[in-house]
Amino acid sequence: MTTTPDRAADPSRSGLLLSARGLTKNYGRDRAVDSVDLDIPERAFTTFLGPSGCGKTTILRMIAGFETPDAGSIVLDGRSLSGVPPERRPVNTVFQSYALFPHLTVFGNVAFSLTLRRHSNVDVAARVKRALDAVHMAEFGDRYPHQLSGGQQQRVAVARAIIAEPHLLLLDEPLSALDKKMRGHLQIELKDLQRRLGIAFVYVTHDQEEAFALSDIVVVMNKGRIVQRAAPLTIYARPANAFVADFIGAATLIPGEIIDGGGASGSAAIDTAIGIMQCPAMEGLAKGDKAVLAIRPEHVRIGADGLNATIRHVVFKGDRYLVEAEVNGVILRFLADNPLTPGANVGLVIDQDRAFITRID
Amino acid sequence: MALVFHRAQLAVPVACMLILGCVLPLAVLVVFSVFEVDLDAFTLVPAFSGQSWVQMFTNPVFAFLIGKAVVSGAGTAMLAGFIGYPIAVSMTRLPVLWKGVGSIVLLTPLYTGEIVRIYAWRVVLGSEGLVNAALKWFGVIDEPLKFLLFSPFTTHLVLLYNNLPFMVLAIWISAELIDKRLIEAARDLGARPIDAFFKVILPLTTPGLAVGVFTVFALAAGDMMTPSLLGGTSGATPMAMIDNLFGTAFDWPLASALSLSLLVILFAFATGFVTILLRFDGARAVFRRGAL
Numbered sequence: 001m002t003t004t005p006d007r008a009a010d011p012s013r014s015g016l017l018l019s020a021r022g023l024t025k026n027y028g029r030d031r032a033v034d035s036v037d038l039d040i041p042e043r044a045f046t047t048f049l050g051p052s053g054c055g056k057t058t059i060l061r062m063i064a065g066f067e068t069p070d071a072g073s074i075v076l077d078g079r080s081l082s083g084v085p086p087e088r089r090p091v092n093t094v095f096q097s098y099a100l101f102p103h104l105t106v107f108g109n110v111a112f113s114l115t116l117r118r119h120s121n122v123d124v125a126a127r128v129k130r131a132l133d134a135v136h137m138a139e140f141g142d143r144y145p146h147q148l149s150g151g152q153q154q155r156v157a158v159a160r161a162i163i164a165e166p167h168l169l170l171l172d173e174p175l176s177a178l179d180k181k182m183r184g185h186l187q188i189e190l191k192d193l194q195r196r197l198g199i200a201f202v203y204v205t206h207d208q209e210e211a212f213a214l215s216d217i218v219v220v221m222n223k224g225r226i227v228q229r230a231a232p233l234t235i236y237a238r239p240a241n242a243f244v245a246d247f248i249g250a251a252t253l254i255p256g257e258i259i260d261g262g263g264a265s266g267s268a269a270i271d272t273a274i275g276i277m278q279c280p281a282m283e284g285l286a287k288g289d290k291a292v293l294a295i296r297p298e299h300v301r302i303g304a305d306g307l308n309a310t311i312r313h314v315v316f317k318g319d320r321y322l323v324e325a326e327v328n329g330v331i332l333r334f335l336a337d338n339p340l341t342p343g344a345n346v347g348l349v350i351d352q353d354r355a356f357i358t359r360i361d
Numbered sequence: 362m363a364l365v366f367h368r369a370q371l372a373v374p375v376a377c378m379l380i381l382g383c384v385l386p387l388a389v390l391v392v393f394s395v396f397e398v399d400l401d402a403f404t405l406v407p408a409f410s411g412q413s414w415v416q417m418f419t420n421p422v423f424a425f426l427i428g429k430a431v432v433s434g435a436g437t438a439m440l441a442g443f444i445g446y447p448i449a450v451s452m453t454r455l456p457v458l459w460k461g462v463g464s465i466v467l468l469t470p471l472y473t474g475e476i477v478r479i480y481a482w483r484v485v486l487g488s489e490g491l492v493n494a495a496l497k498w499f500g501v502i503d504e505p506l507k508f509l510l511f512s513p514f515t516t517h518l519v520l521l522y523n524n525l526p527f528m529v530l531a532i533w534i535s536a537e538l539i540d541k542r543l544i545e546a547a548r549d550l551g552a553r554p555i556d557a558f559f560k561v562i563l564p565l566t567t568p569g570l571a572v573g574v575f576t577v578f579a580l581a582a583g584d585m586m587t588p589s590l591l592g593g594t595s596g597a598t599p600m601a602m603i604d605n606l607f608g609t610a611f612d613w614p615l616a617s618a619l620s621l622s623l624l625v626i627l628f629a630f631a632t633g634f635v636t637i638l639l640r641f642d643g644a645r646a647v648f649r650r651g652a653l
Binding site for chain 1: 548551556646
């Protein structure tokens, strides 16, 4: 992409590609997006993650120009996008349903944006070939969309969206219609493509594994607001509140009260139904605050000196067994190498250095 | 026992009706066209005579009438296409409730019956009609406009009015079925609204356009009442001629020959139009997608 080095070299932009302030969108009386502030760096893979209806797709559509914000602004490349129609934004989209033109061949679909700009036929053919090569679809140029599998259609949709060398590529749950294996393949390909092209990708998904596999930055959304914006590892290990902890992974959330520590210390003692635990804590929590302790399956192991637990359910997961055990009315989940018998009593040890205390909201 | 049909078997009732109602009468026409008439006995005489066909091909009035029907039909279909297209596309943008209202309004004139509509047009377009009266009142004209009634203009205005709903409905359904995300995708890829129209909407609505053209052409070319009651001296049609030949003139062989010739020529033209329209990629893409 010829323009990327120039833009990266320009110090006035300091690596910031897109910035939105106070972005708001209402549908009737529902507030889909609620005064969102957002910065998207150049060349990064940013993912909006959240349950359906959290506003992530609406933000994407406002960036693409399909929706007009009710309030707020979007600045891309230092220029305001307000009033700029979709066709004049340096942004392209990969749609959830691919939205390939059924009356055009793969070649016709990929060449669509170039043919609108009156490029020479030779130039078009060469660039289409390059774009199709990039998604491993070079030999399918003559096919029609209905002759392709879902995964192949998806690749064509990506080729069509990158051929005009957008500054920003928007992807709206592009893999959600595919089976698990194909999804895994294409995740790797997309990540690889993003690195090679150096284009910033903004990706929307409700699948946290996908978000973690692909992203440099994950933006977790809920009810039209951004809840946490951080690197995948931080989101996982240091969820900003109970919603993030619950949405990411299979954490057990145990409410309690901070009885010691907190503040800037990074660690606190919390009094919960399963006892007092000394764990890393979200900044800003103070003694006396209500908080939640998030315990993930990998933080729990069987040990003779642990909490007294009763096995409730055992689910075979292929490589291991997911076990649900009850401690004083609280269900804890953990992974075991051997099947345990429901009803049996075991001791459970909590890894208090890795379980995390976070805010309720 | 469960009733299970192959898809092809579902076509059996229609096929039976087509054979009984269309192929059989046509065969009868073919047979009649080579018979002779005994005017003294007032009967058809079975024979194998080419007399009616010779008349058919030598007397230019028949070719003229058929040609006139083709031009009328094609002209009406083309105008209906141009006028109906924007109406149909704007209907897709209406809220659901208004789509219902729109389609009812569109079809209301069809419930009134042709004769009522024709006399209504006479009231509107006549020398003392609404249009002339209004133009006079506003001082635009001094003498009533004569061409408004009993002229080819009248005929085609009313043919267009009568048949426009069929064109609009066909295009509307076709446009309604276009995935809105395709338009967004086109815009996203740099298409202005006008580009999106020519590159996505128009190709994908050609099936509707084809159905509309086929229907309006057939209805307009085959209409007899509108030209004869509103076209004045220009109102001669092959239909009226056939009616005459079967009835008053009692020349069933010639009537049969004219009917068959008209049918073949109208069918050839209609097939030609539709074939051209369906050659576009858009039409092929739509028909390929068939869900059943």
